[in-house]
Amino acid sequence: MLKQILARIPRKSSKADSLNAVENNSGNNNANVGNGVPFNSSCTVLSNKLNVVKRVSSVIFPASIASGGQLVDPQVPFKDVSNAEKQSLFLSKLNICCLVYDFNDPDQNSTEKDLKHQILLELGDFVASGSAKFNETAIAAVCKMCAANLFREFPPKCNSIVARSENEDDQPVFDPAWCHLQLVYEILLGVLGQRSFDTKVAKKYLDQKFIFKLLDLFDSEDPRERDCLKSILHRLYGKFMVHRSYMRKAVSNIFYRFVFETEQHNGIAELLEVFGSVISGFTLPLKEEHKLFLSRALIPLHKPKSLGVYHQQLAYCIVQFVEKEQKLASVVIKGLLKYWPVTNSQKELMFISEMEEILEMINNAEFEQIMVSLFRRIGCCLNSYHFQVAERSHYLWNNDHVLNLIAHNRHVIMPIIFPALERNNRHHWNKTVLNLTQNARKVLFRMDEELALACQSKVEEENSKLNAVAESRRLTWERLETAGSFQTMQSSISTAIEPSTCIVAC
Known part of the structure; x- marks a missing residue:
């Protein structure tokens, strides 16, 4: 009985029937073409357009998105659609924003650029409102849109950090497409900050x-x-x-x-x-x-x-x-000494400041590993003819922690530093550096006067030896110059006295 009732109810045409009808129509049209009748099928044009949309959407979205229903017109504002359609509209707007335009020519595609800018603003507001559902479909769409707009190659001239460091007053270069790029970055940052953003799903695309x-x-x-x-x-x-x-x-x-x-x-x-x-x-x-x-x-x-x-x-x-x-302090200071600039005074000032900051955190055990090589370098900085380097090096004596480290290891450090201070005291040209040198010497004398006097006497003894060697070298050069001039005089006299020979041919 039930079967008879159901048999009398008219059936709706199924998708298969509609497809068969389309195939029959296309077959009839093909037959007409074979008969020489002009063919202009709107069904075929529509089918081609649908295939194009499907191909583009498969690039932007996964296959599940392309077959998951019809997308809403992307130019429709979010306020004009129901809550059930907002997610589809969100995907549609992301899809159309994958189109990238050339901003080097401001007059090219100006209408399309304005439309995309407006859609990007709407997307940013929609993401910030928290209304979007970031399932796999939405995350994939966002990643595709960001990749299409952001990922690009820079011209070789963009690599100019050296030029920027040498010309600090130069104005930075601004990207003409920033009006779009900024909105894309804001959308990506907003998506990453959403509570509904699932990292387990997103790691497939990010x-x-x-x-x-x-x-x-x-x-x-x-x-x-x-x-x-x-x-x-x-x-x-x-x-x-x-x-x-x-x-x-x-x-x-x-x-x-x-x-x-x-x-x-x-x-x-x-x-x-x-x-x-x-x-x-x-x-x-x-x-x-x-x-x-x-x-x-x-x-x-x-x-x-x-x-x-x-x-x-x-x-x-x-x-x-x-x-x-703290054990890494010695590793850092060894690295600084390895790359220490020899001819760049501005970099040297940076190194001294960073080294002082590291020394404030180092313990005595780590300090003992690097103190010899470190204070040899500091001694060279004390004698620098660049007054800022010499001045900055003397300020290490104003640091209490560094001064305590020097005091605990003064028997090793003072013999290294004292000759540099004595050279400054005798030869440096800058008055400020001379005053700082005097203050540093006073600090060392207060720290251990007996050791300071021993270092001073040793420096004076070495200076006297060096002076004796220099005087001996000067006398040697004078004797060589005198001997050379005497030989030159003898050769000129013998040339003048020697009689000229005359050859007579018979």
């Missing part, structure tokens, strides 16, 4: 390749972009524990290439600023990987000429390591 290309963007000449990248990299490091080791290795490789190959990179300061906060979060005891990062990546950064651009951030990172483990 993978190592994505992070690698993101780190490449730190070479941008636009300081605004590098500042945005700082926040994003810090957020990624905090959320994705699985990628932390890779991030450290990737940043180390950037430092290696910068120090030992190119010496050209615009984002060293920003990368160091991010890792300053990362290092402060290291747990104790420090892993061997972290110590290698200090010795192989951070300390060699003192070598390039452009140290002044990022020295403040570098010194902060190194101080964070020494605060974590």
Whole structure:
């Protein structure tokens, strides 16, 4: 009985029937073409358009998104659709924002650029409102949109950190596409800060390749972009524990290439600023990987000429390591002595300031390992003819902790330092340095007068020997000059007296 009732109810046409009808129509059309009748099928054109949309969406979204229903017109504002359709509209707007325009020509595609700018603003507000649901579909769409807009290659002329360090007054270069790039960065940062953002799902799309290309963007000449990248990299490091080791290795490789190959990179300061906060979060005891990062990546950064651009951030990172483990102070000072600048006085001032900061945290056992080589270098700095270097070196005697270290090891340090102070006292040209030298000598005499007098007498004895050697050398040169002039005189006289010969031919 029930079957008979159901049989009488008219059936809805199924998808298969509609497809068969389309195939029959296309077959009839093909038959018409074979008969010579003109063919202009709107169904075929529509089918081609649908195929194009499907192909584009498969590039931007996963296959599940492309088949998950029809997307809403991206030009419709979020306020004009229901809550059920907002997620689809969100995906549609992300999809259309994957189109990238050339901003070198401001008149080209101006209408499309304005439309994209408006959509990006809407996306940023929608993400900030917390209405978006960041499932796998949305995360994939956001990553694709960010990759399409952000990941690009910079021209070779952008690598100008050396030029920027030599010409500090030069204006930075700003990217003409920043009006779009800024909004994309804000969307990405907002997505990473959402509570509904699932890192387990997102690591499939925010993978190592994505992070690698993101780190490449730190070479941008636009300081605004590098500042945005700082926040994003810090957020990624905090959320994705699985990628932390890779991030450290990737940043180390950037430092290696910068120090030992190119010496050209615009984002060293920003990368160091991010890792300053990362290092402060290291747990104790420090892993061997972290110590290698200090010795192989951070300390060699003192070598390039452009140290002044990022020295403040570098010194902060190194101080964070020494605060974590004081035994690393000797490693840092040995590295500073290895890369100590000989002909660059401005870098030398930076080294002295950083070295004093490290000495304030070093204990006596570590200090004894490096005190001889360290104070030999300080002695050279005391005698520097660049008055700022000499002046800055004398200020070490105003540091109480450094003075205590010198007092505990005065039998080793004073014989090294006293000759440098005596040379300054006799030969230095700057009056301020002479006054500081006198003050340093007084400090050493108050510390141990007997040892200071012994060092002074030894210096005087060595000076007398050197003077005797110099006088002997001067007399030797005078004798050589006298002997040389006497031989020259004899040869000229003999040439004048010698009779000229005359050959007579018979």
